[in-house]
Amino acid sequence: MSAEKRIQLRGVCCVCGRLHALKKDGETLVNHGYTVEWGYFDGTCGGANNVHYGHSAAPAFLADYIEGLRRFRESLPTRIESVEATLKNKNEAYQQMKADPSFSYVDGSQMRLEIANLRVRFANLWELYHVGIQSMIVVAEKAIADWKAVAPVAVDLDVEAREVREAKAQAKAVKDAERKAKALAQAERKAKALNNSNSKAAKLEAALKEQVHCALLYQGATVKSWIQAFAGERDALSVYATVRADHWLSLGEPREELIYNVNDYALEVRRDKDGKAGMCIYQVCVMPTLAAYRRMFQ
Structure with missing residues (x-):
């Protein structure tokens, strides 16, 4: 008796546009877009735990998503001003530290790190306000305009795993062939150089x-x-x-x-x-x- 197939339903995320697994309800996407570094779970895509793009509720979700982006963009000027003011205060404090005759470069290391982080945060917020958020809104609006109902994709996990293994084996075979060809070419160059050297040595002897x-x-x-x-x-x-x-x-x-x-x-x-x-x-x-x-x- 053949083993039962392992089938996973997948749908396209409304936000990132990538194919991800669906939960058992067959409608909402699992968590994705996160990183796990130093033992911490960090970040999640805005489309996680929401309906996939082919679902009938996707346009309404995207409309709410756009509205949230606009509210977030409206709050950015205040955040930018706050970061800019903090950065200015830190710079002034650092200049005062440098004016002290007993100041050393090591003493200001923590302050310089804080200033560098504030500059990065300011640049990121500025880019979000002037470019990033607006481009995300444009993409979401186009997704609403292009929407159409699409059923989730059924993926056979065993077949997928086999295809991945075959692809890896094929890639390894290609790399091995390239490595062998490179080694052969190098051996031919060495042999040619040795022949030239032997030829010169023979000419010299003669x-x-x-x-x-x-x-x-x-x-x-x-x-x-x-x-x-x-x-x-x-x-x-x-x-x-x-x-x-x-x-x-x-x-x-x-x-x-x-x-x-x-x-x-x-x-x-x-x-x-x-x-x-x-x-x-x-x-x-x-x-x-x-x-x-x-x-x-x-």
């Missing part, structure tokens, strides 16, 4: 194995030049370390350790001395063991 022009620089000036073919980058770094050490020793004693002066040295390797081929294909400006700076195939 270039160093030819007869190249080498120059040892000390404090920006060339102190030794020679032509040589290297076995590869490691061999070039080894030769650079040897030539650099020999030059350092040739400068005479007493001197500091070479380790403290390696940044004064540089190695440049070129295909030729002049012309386009004379561009520096390999350059080391710091210790090779600290990932030597290079400028390859510019």
